[in-house]
Amino acid sequence: MSVDPAVAAAIQSGDLPASVTADYLMESRDRPAKIAILSVGVLTAIIVSLRIFSRWSVRRLYIDDAFAVCSLVFQVAFVVIAILLIDIGTGRRLPYIEYVMTPSQTKTSEVLDFSAHLIYTTALFSSRLSGLAFYRRLCELHSRLSVAINCALVFLIAAYLPQMALIIFHCNPVTALWPYSWQLEYADYVCQNWGLVYAVNSGLSVLCDLVMFAIPVGLIRTLSISPRKKLHLYLVLLPGVLVIIISLVRVYLVIEGGWYPVGSWDYDPMLAIENAEIGGTLIALSIPGLKPLVDKELSKLGGLPPSTERQLLAKSHVLRVKTAVTSGTFCDPISLVKLAIRAQE
Numbered sequence: 263m264s265v266d267p268a269v270a271a272a273i274q275s276g277d278l279p280a281s282v283t284a285d286y287l288m289e290s291r292d293r294p295a296k297i298a299i300l301s302v303g304v305l306t307a308i309i310v311s312l313r314i315f316s317r318w319s320v321r322r323l324y325i326d327d328a329f330a331v332c333s334l335v336f337q338v339a340f341v342v343i344a345i346l347l348i349d350i351g352t353g354r355r356l357p358y359i360e361y362v363m364t365p366s367q368t369k370t371s372e373v374l375d376f377s378a379h380l381i382y383t384t385a386l387f388s389s390r391l392s393g394l395a396f397y398r399r400l401c402e403l404h405s406r407l408s409v410a411i412n413c414a415l416v417f418l419i420a421a422y423l424p425q426m427a428l429i430i431f432h433c434n435p436v437t438a439l440w441p442y443s444w445q446l447e448y449a450d451y452v453c454q455n456w457g458l459v460y461a462v463n464s465g466l467s468v469l470c471d472l473v474m475f476a477i478p479v480g481l482i483r484t485l486s487i488s489p490r491k492k493l494h495l496y497l498v499l500l501p502g503v504l505v506i507i508i509s510l511v512r513v514y515l516v517i518e519g520g521w522y523p524v525g526s527w528d529y530d531p532m533l534a535i536e537n538a539e540i541g542g543t544l545i546a547l548s549i550p551g552l553k554p555l556v557d558k559e560l561s562k563l564g565g566l567p568p569s570t571e572r573q574l575l576a577k578s579h580v581l582r583v584k585t586a587v588t589s590g591t592f593c594d595p596i597s598l599v600k601l602a603i604r605a606q607e
Contacts, residue, residue: 272362282357289355292348295530299537303341306541310334313548316555324399327551329392330544336385337540343378344533347371353530360444369439369447376438379429379460382536386467387422389543390474394418396547397477407481414473421466428459457520464513467539471506478502505542511535 265273269287272278310330317323347353351363352371359368394415401407432440433453440456441448482495512535519528 266362268362269358275361278357278361282361286355287358287362291353291527291530295348295353295534296345298534299341299344302534302538302541303337306337306544307334309545309548309552312555313551316552319555324395326392326395326399326547329388329395330548333385333389333392333540333544336381336388337537337544340378340381340385340540341537343374343381344537347374347378347533348530350374353526353533355527356525359526360442365445368442368445372440373438375440376429378533379463380426382540383422383425383429383463383467385540386470386543387418389540389547390418390470391415393474393543393547394477396550397481401481404481404484407477407484410480411477414477417473418470421470425463425466428454428463432456432459455520457516460516461513461520464509464516468506468509468513471502471509475502475506502543502546505539505546508535508539508542512539 265284266288269284272287273284313330314323314327317327350367350371351358352375354362359371363371394411398408398411401411430436433451435451437451439447439451440453441451478495482492485492485495512532515528515532515535519525519532
C-alpha cells in the first residue's frame with residue numbers, strides 16, 4: 263500500500279508518537295461512507311421527485327409537498343458538505359487530524375461540521391413539518407387528533423430551537439470553530455464538549471421521531487376496522503420505525519465519538535447515518551404520495567381509453583369507499599382512514 267505524501271511528511275517530521283505507524287494513519291472509512299451518503303441521497307431525490315410528479319399529475323400539490331422539497335434541498339447541501347468533510351480527513355484517526363492535517367484544514371473542517379449540523383437539524387425539522395402537514399390533512403375530520411397534531415407541532419418547534427442554539431452557542435465567544443486541545447485557538451474560547459452537545463441534540467431528535475411515530479399509531483387505533491385493514495395501514499403509515507432505529511444508531515455513534523478513544527474514527531459513519539436519517543424520513547413520508555402515479559401506470563397496463571378509465575376508476579373508488587369499513591375488500595389507506603374517521607364523528 264502506497265503511503266500518502268502528507269502522511270509521509272508527518273512521519274519524517276518526527277513529531278508523531280512512536281506508537282503511531284504509517285499503516286494506522288492510512289486507515290480510512292472514506293470510500294464506503296461516500297458510497298452510502300451518495301446512494302441514499304440519490305434514492306431520496308428520486309423518491310421525492312416521483313412524489314411531486316405523482317401529485318402534480320393529478321393537480322394536487324399541498325403544503326407537505328413544499329416542505330418535502332425544502333427538506334430535499336437541505337439534504338443536497340448536507341451531502342455536499344459531508345463529502346467535503348470526508349475528503350479533508352475529518353473521519354480519519356485522531357492522530358491523522360492532529361499530525362497530518364494542516365491547521366488550515368482543521369479549521370475548515372470545524373466550520374464545515376458546524377454548517378453541516380445546522381443544515382442537518384433544519385432538514386429534519388422541515389421533513390417532520392411535512393409529515394405533520396400530511397397527518398393534519400389526513401385527520402381533518404377528527405378534532406382530537408387535530409389537537410394532538412397541533413401539540414406535536416409545538417413540541418417539534420420547542421425541540422428545534424434549543425438544538426440550533428446548542429450548535430450556534432457551543433463556544434463563548436460565539437464561533438463556528440470547535441478547537442481541539444492542540445490548536446492555538448483552544449485558549450481563545452470556552453466550549454462545550456462536542457459529544458455532549460451532539461448527544462443532547464440526538465436525544466431530542468429521537469424524541470421528535472417518537473412523537474411523529476405516535477401520531478399514526480393514535481390515528482389507526484381510533485379506527486373501527488378489521489385487523490387486516492389495520493395491518494395494511496400500519497404497513498403504509500409506519501415505516502418511521504426504521505427512522506427511529508437510525509436515530510438510535512446516531513446516538514450510539516455520538517457517544518462513541520465524544521467520550522471513547524475511537525474519537526474521530528466514527529465520524530464518517532455518523533455522517534452516513536445522519537444523511538440516512540434525513541433520507542429515511544423523506545422516503546417514509548413520500549411513499550403514500552406515490553399512489554396517483556402507481557394508479558396511472560397500472561391503468562396504462564390495462565389498456566383502457568383515458569375517458570373510460572377515469573369513469574371506471576371513479577366508480578370503483580366510490581364503491582370501495584362506501585363498503586371499505588364493513589367489507590373485507592381492499593381500500594387505499596388514505597381514503598379508508600378518512601372514511602373511518604368520518605363514520606365515527
